[in-house]
Amino acid sequence: xxxxxxxxxxxxxxxxxxxxxxxxxxxxxxxxxxxxxxxxxxxxxxxxxxxxxxxxxxxxxxxxxxxxxxxxxxxxxxxxxxxxxxxxxxxxxxxxxxxxxxxxxxxxxxxxxxxxxxxxxxxxxxxxxxxxxxxxxxxxxxxxxxxxxxxxxxxxxxxxxxxxxxxxxxxxxxxxxxxxxxxxxxxxxxxxxxxxxxxxxxxxxxxxxxxxxxxxxxxxxxxxxxxxxxxxxxxxxxxxxxxxxxxxxxxxxxxxxxxxxxxxxxxxxxxxxxxxxxxxxxxxxxxxxxxxxxxxxxxxxxxxxxxxxxxxx
Amino acid sequence: xxxxxxxxxxxxxxxxxxxxxxxxxxxxxxxxxxxxxxxxxxxxxxxxxxxxxxxxxxxxxxxxxxxxxxxxxxxxxxxxxxxxxxxxxxxxxxxxxxxxxxxxxxxxxxxxxxxxxxxxxxxxxxxxxxxxxxxxxxxxxxxxxxxxxxxxxxxxxxxxxxxxxxxxxxxxxxxxxxxxxxxxxxxxxxxxxxxxxxxxxxxxxxxxxxxxxxxxxxxxxxxxxxxxxxxxxxxxxxxxxxxxxxxxxxxxxxxxxxxxxxxxxxxxxxxxxxxxxxxxxxxxxxxxxxxxxxxxxxxxxxxxxxxxxxxxxxxxxxxxxxxxx
Amino acid sequence: xxxxxxxxxxxxxxxxxxxxxxxxxxxxxxxxxxxxxxxxxxxxxxxxxxxxxxxxxxxxxxxxxxxxxxxxxxxxxxxxxxxxxxxxxxxxxxxxxxxxxxxxxxxxxxxxxxxxxxxxxxxxxxxxxxxxxxxxxxxxxxxxxxxxxxxxxxxxxxxxxxxxxxxxxxxxxxxxxxxxxxxxxxxxxxxxxxxxxxxxxxxxxxxxxxxxxxxxxxxxxxxxxxxxxxxxxxxxxxxxxxxxxxxxxxxxxxxxxxxxxxxxxxxxxxxxxxxxxxxxxxxxxxxxxxxxxxxxxxxxxxxxxxxxxxxxxxxxxxxxxxxxxxxx
Numbered sequence: 001x002x003x004x005x006x007x008x009x010x011x012x013x014x015x016x017x018x019x020x021x022x023x024x025x026x027x028x029x030x031x032x033x034x035x036x037x038x039x040x041x042x043x044x045x046x047x048x049x050x051x052x053x054x055x056x057x058x059x060x061x062x063x064x065x066x067x068x069x070x071x072x073x074x075x076x077x078x079x080x081x082x083x084x085x086x087x088x089x090x091x092x093x094x095x096x097x098x099x100x101x102x103x104x105x106x107x108x109x110x111x112x113x114x115x116x117x118x119x120x121x122x123x124x125x126x127x128x129x130x131x132x133x134x135x136x137x138x139x140x141x142x143x144x145x146x147x148x149x150x151x152x153x154x155x156x157x158x159x160x161x162x163x164x165x166x167x168x169x170x171x172x173x174x175x176x177x178x179x180x181x182x183x184x185x186x187x188x189x190x191x192x193x194x195x196x197x198x199x200x201x202x203x204x205x206x207x208x209x210x211x212x213x214x215x216x217x218x219x220x221x222x223x224x225x226x227x228x229x230x231x232x233x234x235x236x237x238x239x240x241x242x243x244x245x246x247x248x249x250x251x252x253x254x255x256x257x258x259x260x261x262x263x264x265x266x267x268x269x270x271x272x273x274x275x276x277x278x279x280x281x282x283x284x285x286x287x288x289x290x291x292x293x294x295x296x297x298x299x300x301x302x303x304x305x306x307x308x309x310x311x312x313x
Numbered sequence: 314x315x316x317x318x319x320x321x322x323x324x325x326x327x328x329x330x331x332x333x334x335x336x337x338x339x340x341x342x343x344x345x346x347x348x349x350x351x352x353x354x355x356x357x358x359x360x361x362x363x364x365x366x367x368x369x370x371x372x373x374x375x376x377x378x379x380x381x382x383x384x385x386x387x388x389x390x391x392x393x394x395x396x397x398x399x400x401x402x403x404x405x406x407x408x409x410x411x412x413x414x415x416x417x418x419x420x421x422x423x424x425x426x427x428x429x430x431x432x433x434x435x436x437x438x439x440x441x442x443x444x445x446x447x448x449x450x451x452x453x454x455x456x457x458x459x460x461x462x463x464x465x466x467x468x469x470x471x472x473x474x475x476x477x478x479x480x481x482x483x484x485x486x487x488x489x490x491x492x493x494x495x496x497x498x499x500x501x502x503x504x505x506x507x508x509x510x511x512x513x514x515x516x517x518x519x520x521x522x523x524x525x526x527x528x529x530x531x532x533x534x535x536x537x538x539x540x541x542x543x544x545x546x547x548x549x550x551x552x553x554x555x556x557x558x559x560x561x562x563x564x565x566x567x568x569x570x571x572x573x574x575x576x577x578x579x580x581x582x583x584x585x586x587x588x589x590x591x592x593x594x595x596x597x598x599x600x601x602x603x604x605x606x607x608x609x610x611x612x613x614x615x616x617x618x619x620x621x622x623x624x625x626x627x628x629x630x631x632x633x634x635x636x637x638x
Numbered sequence: 639x640x641x642x643x644x645x646x647x648x649x650x651x652x653x654x655x656x657x658x659x660x661x662x663x664x665x666x667x668x669x670x671x672x673x674x675x676x677x678x679x680x681x682x683x684x685x686x687x688x689x690x691x692x693x694x695x696x697x698x699x700x701x702x703x704x705x706x707x708x709x710x711x712x713x714x715x716x717x718x719x720x721x722x723x724x725x726x727x728x729x730x731x732x733x734x735x736x737x738x739x740x741x742x743x744x745x746x747x748x749x750x751x752x753x754x755x756x757x758x759x760x761x762x763x764x765x766x767x768x769x770x771x772x773x774x775x776x777x778x779x780x781x782x783x784x785x786x787x788x789x790x791x792x793x794x795x796x797x798x799x800x801x802x803x804x805x806x807x808x809x810x811x812x813x814x815x816x817x818x819x820x821x822x823x824x825x826x827x828x829x830x831x832x833x834x835x836x837x838x839x840x841x842x843x844x845x846x847x848x849x850x851x852x853x854x855x856x857x858x859x860x861x862x863x864x865x866x867x868x869x870x871x872x873x874x875x876x877x878x879x880x881x882x883x884x885x886x887x888x889x890x891x892x893x894x895x896x897x898x899x900x901x902x903x904x905x906x907x908x909x910x911x912x913x914x915x916x917x918x919x920x921x922x923x924x925x926x927x928x929x930x931x932x933x934x935x936x937x938x939x940x941x942x943x944x945x946x947x948x949x950x951x952x953x954x955x956x957x958x959x960x961x962x963x964x965x966x
Binding site for chain 2: 155168169248274
């Protein structure tokens with residue numbers, strides 16, 4: 001777990017943060033080379049980058065603005081994939097119940113799903129990191145109480161916690177974000193504390209304490225860099241979880257509002273047409289969701305292999 | 314042992330109490346069910362009458378005390394929507410959910426553990442790679458979307474299996490069951506498989522990781538050096554070691570299966586308490602929400618206690634009450 | 639011992655080579671190794687870690703698994719060739735005619751099975767006995783290795799016993815089916831010195847009282863001196879010197895044996911620095927041509943690059959070196 005595990009085996013035991021800063025670009029290159037040994041992980045990474053680009057540039061590259069009501073026509077509703085609309089435009093993935101181009105809707109939906117997933121994970125990471133570091137750094141009773149809460153929360157499944165919160169808060173974008181953050185923070189807190197505990201015992205932390213560096217500096221310069229690798233792995237896993245959970249909640253009608261149609265909502269909207277045979281309205285957004293989660297998981301698996309944070313389970 | 318159980322029961326009670334407070338305050342402090350329940354054109358007087366009849370005019374703390382007192386008598390309020398006691402409503406729906414969750418867990422065990430064993434024992438073979446790829450897929454597929462695909466393929470396109478409701482049920486031990494009728498069995502296949510999929514992937518990974526760790530242990534090498542036969546090595550020496558963590562995970566995951574039944578029940582219109590809670594959230598039917606959450610929390614506390622006891626019973630290295638581990 | 643007629647060899651290992659096919663290349667862990675083991679004899683195999691001493695033991699038991707394989711040579715147990723046996727046949731011999739004691743007693747016993755159950759498993763693998771009969775047998779075996787309250791111990795689990803106790807249990811288990819040969823792979827290395835002495839003493843008695851033969855794999859020459867009848871010194875996969883303990887340790891003819899002896903703290907004069915063999919073992923992927931010890935040997939010459947043979951220098955005393963240290 002030391003020195004980010006980037007030069008597995010080759011580096012000496014003592015690797016303080018100085019080393020990490022020292023030859024960072026070289027280590028990054030080595031890391032990428034090592035990552036590239038797994039072709040399937042490279043494919044996953046490539047697809048993920050592509051999806052991110054689509055999500056970011058959706059308003060500019062989507063064939064249609066699916067939420068510009070003026071451009072929609074009820075005559076185009078539920079067209080199967082590859083049909084031409086009445087004004088001569090080809091809908092490669094078909095249209096939905098109100099005549100929206102599905103490809104465009106998916107691009108916009110991807111944008112919403114990814115931003116909700118990534119943002120909530122980053123927020124949860126910050127909260128969890130702070131709590132975990134605080135627990136590890138203070139130790140004793142405070143640490144005990146915090147970790148008991150973390151354990152208690154993790155003994156409940158994520159969807160149940162989200163359900164409780166949304167039952168209390170009601171439906172809405174911010175409320176969904178709050179639920180997603182509440183579900184995730186404990187994972188980060190536990191990860192950060194676990195690696196911080198290992199680092200806490202190391203000589204260089206003692207040395208830093210001996211030099212009477214400020215608490216903040218010890219934490220930010222010494223504890224934090226060494227928690228980076230396991231955090232990165234947990235972050236990828238959690239982003240995938242958050243996206244799935246948001247889609248699930250939105251599908252159930254208790255997540256995002258209709259005005260912010262994420263992939264989950266698109267699938268839900270298509271659900272009513274599924275039994276009557278208009279499968280594409282539900283299935284294509286689902287495929288997009290699946291590819292997104294799969295590519296994140298492939299990257300996450302490879303990162304875990306390379307960084308091996310030694311997590312349980 | 315007794316001390317441990319008592320201690321855990323108290324802990325569990327504390328968790329339940331804390332949850333009841335959070336849930337109650339959360340649910341009752343936010344939102345106004347009256348707005349939904351009565352005609353928007355009704356005058357102020359009618360509103361007040363409804364408010365009073367529901368006890369919503371009292372201060373929150375009084376409502377909570379009243380709630381706790383009633384809860385201890387098994388009364389968690391009356392559903393605004395169905396106008397029957399919330400706890401009764403939940404308990405009516407509970408068997409359907411438990412039946413679905415138990416079937417799904419059984420499926421996950423019966424498929425996940427053998428597949429994990431096979432792929433762990435023959436790590437490098439092509440079929441082990443296939444199994445692992447399948448498990449990654451199983452992790453990545455969102456449950457609700459798999460449900461849609463199952464409905465589309467087996468219900469709409471092939472028309473093999475029903476995709477709606479429980480089918481025929483039969484009364485056994487005072488509870489209605491689907492799995493004991495042919496029609497009910499046909500109805501439960503798709504939702505149970507849907508609910509099991511994620512857990513199958515999980516059990517494959519757990520079993521595989523366990524096998525791969527245990528086969529490299531010295532005690533397996535020693536047993537091998539003592540000439541113990543392969544089959545016996547697997548069943549007695551390897552399996553017992555990996556089953557200890559897996560059994561505890563099965564216990565914990567059962568709770569999660571019950572929670573995730575919310576999704577599957579909604580998709581397959583399975584009349585369990587998961588479908589009920591989603592409807593209740595949409596209707597702001599607070600007593601039902603509170604009752605569901607309380608039932609679930611109590612269930613989790615009981616499951617966790619059972620898992621701890623089970624673990625202690627299985628692993629000779631764990632002795633409850635003492636600190637040596 | 640010399641007065642008795644020469645005992646029949648129970649184990650004959652001839653020109654054994656065990657290799658591992660790794661991605662980086664082929665590793666010859668055991669290279670052209672030959673030795674015999676007589677009935678009731680204790681043979682020590684000494685060497686540094688990586689010298690191939692443990693792999694030799696595992697090869698004899700047929701426990702080499704891919705990417706490893708026995709590339710050449712023959713292993714005969716009581717006249718029966720083992721290298722060509724089917725897996726099932728080998729399994730019948732293991733724990734029965736030939737068994738093994740591992741290095742670390744803390745990890746050798748199954749943590750979730752009781753001691754009695756583990757005895758039953760080992761006995762039942764080779765003989766059909768009832769559980770209670772197996773427990774009786776196990777109790778007697780535990781008494782023999784000096785475990786107090788043996789009957790109660792049978793219902794204990796490994797974590798309830800100390801390291802020394804666990805190693806005694808392992809020893810009793812490896813002996814329970816009355817094997818002809820036991821291979822002990824550094825079984826006292828992980829133990830305290832006092833417990834180590836007790837176990838060595840006990841092993842000596844066990845061997846004397848039965849007609850089991852023992853191969854004791856170790857890196858510790860002082861153990862060999864106190865325990866063994868004969869010794870084989872291994873270096874980089876080969877036996878470089880072998881013979882009766884008194885001869886090899888008393889009058890080493892190979893520079894490596896000499897070096898090992900010089901680095902024992904007990905033999906050094908007080909106040910003098912310990913001598914050590916300079917350098918490290920060669921990489922098993924890239925063994926030097928000719929004598930493998932050549933790069934570390936002060937007496938190495940050009941001729942050492944040629945292939946060596948094992949030369950007899952005394953009764954049962956063989957040395958693989960062109961420029962042997964000067965005998966008596």
